[in-house]
Amino acid sequence: MTIKNLRLGLAIGHGTGRELIAVFKKVIHALASKHSLHVDFIESSRIYHSYHTLTVSGEEKDLIKHIADETTQDADEYRTFCETAAANGIAAIFRTAIHAQSLYLVRDQLKAVKIEHFSLGDSNALLFIRDEAQGFYAGVNEYDNGNHSITRSSPFSRSTFDQILAYALERAAEEWGVENVPESVTLVYKFHLFDGVFQAWAPHWRSRFGIDVDFIQPDTMNRNLMAWGIQGRRIIIAGNEYADIIQPVFLKWFGNSTIETMCAENVYLSPNLHRLSEYQTVHGSADAIAGQGLVNPFATIRAAAAILERHGGCSGAGFRHQTEKAIQSLLRRRLTTPDQGGSCSTDAVVEHFLRAITDLTDATTPDVHSDTAEAGLISNAWIGKKSAVVIVDYQNDFIASTPTPAVSELSRTIPRLIRCARKEGREVIFVRFLGNTSFQGPSWQHRDALLGKSEKCVEGTWGAELGPGITPAPGERIFDKKALFDPFLVPEFAEYIAQQGLEHLVLAGLYSDVCIDATARTAFQKGLWVTVVEDCTAALHANQVDHLRFMEKVYGARVGTVAILFGVKA
Secondary structure (H helix, E strand, O other): OOOEEEEEEEEEEOOOHHHHHHHHHHHHHHHHHOOOEEEEEEEEEEEEOOHHHHHHHOOOOOHHHHHHHHHHHHHHHHHHHHHHHHHOOOOEEEEOOOOHHHHHHHHHHHOEEEEEEEEOOOOOEEEEEEEOOOOHHHOEEEEEOOOOEEEEEOOOOHHHHHHHHHHHHHHHHHHHOHHHOOOEEEEEOOHHHOOOHHHHHHHHHHHHHOOEEEEEOHHHHHHHHHHHOOOOEEEEEEEHHHHHHHHHHHHHHHHOOOHHHOEEEEEEOOHHHOOOEEEEEOOOOOHHHOOOOOOOOHHHHHHHHHHHHHHOOOOOOOHHHHHHHHHHHHHHOOOOOHHHOOOOOHHHHHHHHHHHHHHOOOOOOOOOOOOHHHHHHHHOOOOOOOEEEEEEOOEHHHHHHOOOHHHHHHHHHHHHHHHHHHHOOOEEEEEEEEOOHHHOOHHHHHHHHHHOOOOOOOOOOHHHOEOOOOOOOOOOOEEEEEOOOOHHHOHHHHHHHHHOOOOEEEEEEEOOOOHHHHHHHHHHHOOOEEEEEEEEEEOOOOOHHHHHHHHHHHHOOEEEOHHHHHOOOO
């Protein structure tokens, strides 16, 4: 068997940097070894400052001069490391957190962008390009009046935009195919402050790239996203000032994630860097817990998987998909560091992850782990009771207004659940929400007015129809809730459940923390058994994992995936 080689650069920052580099090496070696891939590392000789180490190390000195000098030295060293790495054929760099001022000097000099790609299902996707090479973050400081005045210059240039636009279109073609590259690109900058120069450059971009460029102010961009979400495939290029703030929001909206657990990819566009990729943890240096073995390793683990997927040459290996399944397995079992509610050390979480990812290599394993509770679910999906699957509020308006991967995935998992239930002769019941103002009580109307909420799932509209892939079979019942969370408040539904002698409800749909919760709560109080299909629902306000655990504890609900419940492959 041919052994392939992958050469990576490593850059280490103070704080928890050394701990995370150890995690990265261990995980990437373990993942790569399953595919006959050998990984070599070239490490930067310098340990780069965090903001904490800069301030502490300068306590006995002129702090401003000390930070400026150390920042410049860090930037010079790191720029040289990146240039040397690119010249020597390094595929990518993994870097832990370092002082932002040094980093942005390098990003300015080497023309960096940050890449976030969110695949939202049904041909909806967002390629978010963060311009790290220009603007306030990439500026230079000048002091006057005895350091009592500071001026920070923030240059922009058409040539830098040329590089960013060229890469954005190149990356879109890679992600979506040349035929699916949008005909327009959205630029989110405070363009009103630039004397119309961006608009003056637009004809040049239209001529060079054959695209239209839309300019949107950051506040307008937020409003549009909240109102309409992402429709179709979108390329958004944004200045640092907006992108830095909105990135955690996008992670939550579109990925149900937080910065503490995610990685990010930066690409250097300077010609001599040859599109060198740099992967980083999104979280900071976490100096306060350095050396305690408590830093969350999930961002670093995800970075290892992302690098292998993009640069490892193992087509179809599915590193990221398998990694996500393994991490979700750990989250369900609270095998996490304390910041995510567990009691494990960093090293223990890594060991649990490696065991979970190993389990996934067994094609007969329906999910990422097989503890006794889940084995019991497989062998007794219906718990020996008269059961029905209840699909709650899986409707177009709710799906369109929550364009997250978790919600998009429901178009695959819910139809599969329904097929499994029908195959085993179990009843499937559909519940729809109707949000017409005429159905709302005074308090509901007051809440919507206060929060600026519009009607959703209006009777007779597309938004009220069942979501993609769902068609009730002849004889299957549909119940409508008129501005209600709980279907048991619909007399016909409550009577039907009782008349059919149902003892056990298997719940799926939207949302786990709203109407699924309301249904489970009343079902439990009425003496019914409840199962919640975790990959057939998604949360709106709460953390999905936490809320499912809440329902387990309070309603005695069983929680399992379609694969676990029915013993089928995920």
